[in-house]
Amino acid sequence: MAVQTVAGNATTAPVDLGPAAALSCRECGERFELGPLFACASCFGPLEVAYDLPTGSPEELRKRIEAGPDNIWRYAPLLPVPADVADKPNLNPGFTKLVKADNLARELGVTGGLYVKDDSGNPTHSFKDRVVAIAVEAARAFGFTTLSCSSTGNLAGAVGAAAARAGLRSCVFIPHDLEQGKVVMAAVYGGELVGIEGNYDDVNRFCSELIGDPLGEGWGFVNVNLRPYYGEGSKTLAYEICEQLGWRLPDQIVIPIASGSQLTKIDKGLQELIKLGLVEDRPYKIFGAQAEGCSPVSAAFKGGHDVVRPQKPNTIAKSLAIGNPADGPYVLDIARRTGGAVEDVTDEQVVDAIKLLARTEGIFGETAGGVTLGVTKKLIEAGVIDPTLTTVVVNTGDGLKTLDAVSATSQATATIKPSLDAFRAAGLGTA
Amino acid sequence: MAVQTVAGNATTAPVDLGPAAALSCRECGERFELGPLFACASCFGPLEVAYDLPTGSPEELRKRIEAGPDNIWRYAPLLPVPADVADKPNLNPGFTKLVKADNLARELGVTGGLYVKDDSGNPTHSFKDRVVAIAVEAARAFGFTTLSCSSTGNLAGAVGAAAARAGLRSCVFIPHDLEQGKVVMAAVYGGELVGIEGNYDDVNRFCSELIGDPLGEGWGFVNVNLRPYYGEGSKTLAYEICEQLGWRLPDQIVIPIASGSQLTKIDKGLQELIKLGLVEDRPYKIFGAQAEGCSPVSAAFKGGHDVVRPQKPNTIAKSLAIGNPADGPYVLDIARRTGGAVEDVTDEQVVDAIKLLARTEGIFGETAGGVTLGVTKKLIEAGVIDPTLTTVVVNTGDGLKTLDAVSATSQATATIKPSLDAFRAAGLGTA
Structure with missing residues (x-):
């Protein structure tokens, strides 16, 4: 399998994403050099990360994992991230109960x-912190300085928070009529938050346009051009x-x-x-x-x-x-x-x-x-x-x-005056 | 120091709360047997838990703690909880980042x-999960079957959730005019949720009355009669x-x-x-x-x-x-x-x-x-x-x-039509 060289990489330094060896097309199997790509140049199939997985005995690998941090980086040998990932500022998601x-x-x-x-x-x-954490490492590896996504909720907050911690700029796109609570959660991390007049499909379409335009130069869209890495989370x-x-x-x-x-x-x-x-x-x-x-x-x-x-x-x-x-x-x-x-x-x-x-x-x-x-x-x-x-x-x-x-079905059982008589009359209590 | 015997304990079995030896008055130092007490019978001072702390070398104790679970129970030797606490159903809070x-x-x-x-x-x-987890163990030790509290928010949710998981009944008291979101969070765990017509002080006063009444028999109020244990969390x-x-x-x-x-x-x-x-x-x-x-x-x-x-x-x-x-x-x-x-x-x-x-x-x-x-x-x-x-x-x-x-200050940076021209006109993007 020939490895194709790709353009569109914002950095010229060699890409170190640990055991990630290449991108590989899920449909035709063609392999591509690691880069901000998401569709196969030959058949337009989705790309995913192919690995050189660790060798050695299962016992050794288990021990190595168990000695790692209490977050997803304990599995760094199996993820498209550099070996020193745990030392960088990130949100360290995972190892949830x-x-x-x-x-x-x-x-x-x-x-x-x-x-x-x-x-x-x-x-x-939400689980989005897992996928975004991997996308952050890809963004760093490719020299992107802005982290972006289209979202209607969980992802917006996850991207905003991860970018803040990682010291990246963020710009998140949402439908303009999103619920106020979700807007606040997306905006509080201080990145750009852009409401798009339209529905989620319009937002997505706009993001795809932006990736191809100089306006989006240096931007890593976690769920578009960084999607093969993101998904691995x-x-x-x-x-x-x-x-x-x-x-x-x-x-x-x-x-x-x-x-x-x-x-x-x-x-x-x-x-x-x-x-x-x-x-x-x-x-x-x-x-x-x-x-x-x-x-x-x-x-x-x-x-x-x-x-x-x-x-x-x-x-x-x-x-x-x-x-x-x-x-x-x-x-x-x-x-x-x-x-x-x-x-x-x-x-x-x-x-x-x-x-x-x-x-x-x-x-x-x-x-x-x-x-x-x-x-x-x-x-x-x-x-x-x-x-x-x-x-x-x-x-x-x-x-x-x-x-x-x-909210409609989770309400107070009773509302009473602050007296034992009222409490008794409401049929509450032990006696 | 004489240990006084206390009534009001809903069980007659010997109380096993691990290294907890007694309750001791923070003001006069008088000691009381472990039980659902919160004020000194002599001087009305607040009671707190006194311990027989573990002996042995610091190295041994550190190792024992480090080998424990990734939650507060790793410190069980220093808390008023039985040694097998981690095996019981509870929310296992703590060891946060x-x-x-x-x-x-x-x-x-x-x-x-x-x-x-x-x-x-x-x-x-919230940190309330820590204190409530300890109160749950005290409630179990004293044979209480209902977990209760007065609350205006975080505590209500923590008590409702912990009781659900522990298999205890819960009954939480809140001011009747609490924000809807907080009501939902308190009610969703399926316990009794009682709105009291009055403010938080009225709620508290009512709870104190209820503790002294047969209606409240078998009830553990985490922040009243279980407070000495609760606080230790x-x-x-x-x-x-x-x-x-x-x-x-x-x-x-x-x-x-x-x-x-x-x-x-x-x-x-x-x-x-x-x-x-x-x-x-x-x-x-x-x-x-x-x-x-x-x-x-x-x-x-x-x-x-x-x-x-x-x-x-x-x-x-x-x-x-x-x-x-x-x-x-x-x-x-x-x-x-x-x-x-x-x-x-x-x-x-x-x-x-x-x-x-x-x-x-x-x-x-x-x-x-x-x-x-x-x-x-x-x-x-x-x-x-x-x-x-x-x-x-x-x-x-x-x-x-x-x-x-x-919410007033965390809003979208801009709202635009889904086009690159609109994006450019808003002064966003790299180029």
Whole structure:
């Protein structure tokens, strides 16, 4: 395989992204030199990072990882980042809690071990900190001085915060009519925040134009020209889950689908662990979760199709509301190959699942977490997820960012005057 | 010292709270058996936990701690909790990041090392998870089945979440006119949430009545009858800061003051580390931070008084708005003994400090964090905090919970049509 030389690199220094060896086309396999590229020059297929993975015994590698920092940089030997990444200023996301959810397991009748991987514990409280942290290293390697993205929420905050800490300029693009809370969260880190008159698709289209224009010179768009690197951050969810299970694959794992990237990268991470001998090679099933109001991948899975037909999103799970998910076909492949499934739930089931998780485990997840747990419940009830096997549910974000979803049904039980008589009359208390 | 036997204990089993030996009066020193007590029967002074601290070499103890879990339970040998605490279902707070804040240090001219202890990384995103986790163990030890508190925000969520996970009932009391967002956060965990017609003082008074009534039988109020245990959770901030500095005392530490409990317990924690030989015994200075609109301790410090005169709070830093802080006099003692100070800042300075921290380090703190950083800045400029020494600033909570404080000044830089011309006309971009 010939390695092609690429232009568009803002620096001439040799690129050191650790074990990352090249970019490789997921469709035709053609390889390209590491650079700010995202589509194959030959077939327009998506590019992903190819590695020279570490050699040596699994025992040595496990020890090396376990001796690392309590964040994603413990996996630096498996990521497109330089070896000294942990010494640079960044937000150090990851190594979030894998909660053994015994209360929830009892309610759902799961006996094989139920776990919630709770990514609300990341610095800006969503899994986006993982992917952005990797994109920051790519931006540094390519000499970019501005970090940018199109976003409707979680990503905007993650990019703003990471850029601030890294000493990069940031410029984030959002639809102009975003909820005030999300605007504040995106603006508080002090970067440029530009409202675009239009919807999220208009924002995206504008960003693609900007990348090709001198106005965007030196800009790293984490989810466009840095996307191959950015996406690799999701692999760390797979690494952490297995390490936290005692270097063991889960039997079943349920993952939300927006673009589908996270699910495909978790699968990639699991495959790498097997290849490296860090976990025993045995079957695992991957399940994808969508909201009914934006369920193109679920519809294709259930219809037995290979093609994902775009939908116009209409769901409270806005962080998953991508009607034309780029990685949809890969998700279908993975679900089918592993014997998993893709399913969807209604907005009402999303709200119920958010409250179920909060009530049983004290974890307040965002709507995406509600989608994932809702689908888990549905698939257990349908006999598709086996309750006697180890199951991991990924909660990708924080309920504080989607308060509106539960506000109608999460209110005070009673309002009373400050007296014991009023308390007694309300039927509260022990006696 | 005679140990008095106490009634009011809902269980007859012997109480196992690890190294906790007794309750001891902070004023007269009288000791009481471990139980749900909070005031000295002789002098009405506040009770605190007295320990049989571990013996053995500092090296052994350090190793034991370092081999423990990545949460506050690594310090179980120094806390009023049973030895098997980490095996029980709880939220496992703590071991939050100590961020070396080099960008912020440059802006403030600090050369001796500036660190932010970022407690927004806790499960419900405030330091309250630490204190509530300890209260849960006390509630279990005393056979309480309901966890309760009066709260205006952070504590309500922390209690609701911790009770859910621990399998305890919860009943949280709040002023009836609390902001909707805070109500939702308190209600989502599924416990009872009771709005009291009145202000926070009315809520508190009602809770004190309820403790003495059969209606409140079997109830553990984390900040009333479990307060001596609850307060000890703040010691873990001291332990973590020192361990994360490489088992070293910081020279200067800046802490927000609400009731003053956190500051006094951090000092207690530092003293214990010195006594146990875990850190070298050398001078450290403790600084207390208040908002000008609720600055009774700062006013007393600056006036040279020993008595703290109550104030009617009026500040955006609502989580610090306690006009009559119970531990105020102890805070004054500690600030004076260590050579520290107590200072206050205006609401405008609070907002500026929140944005300064976000802009330089990508950390979005709540208003209490703004108070603490604002005071740090003020005291550096006044020459009171020495910029050539190691300084730790404690951020106790999350900006997502106090969005209103920054919303007026955190908005989009520009709103434009989705075209390069519009982008250029707005003066944005590189070229």
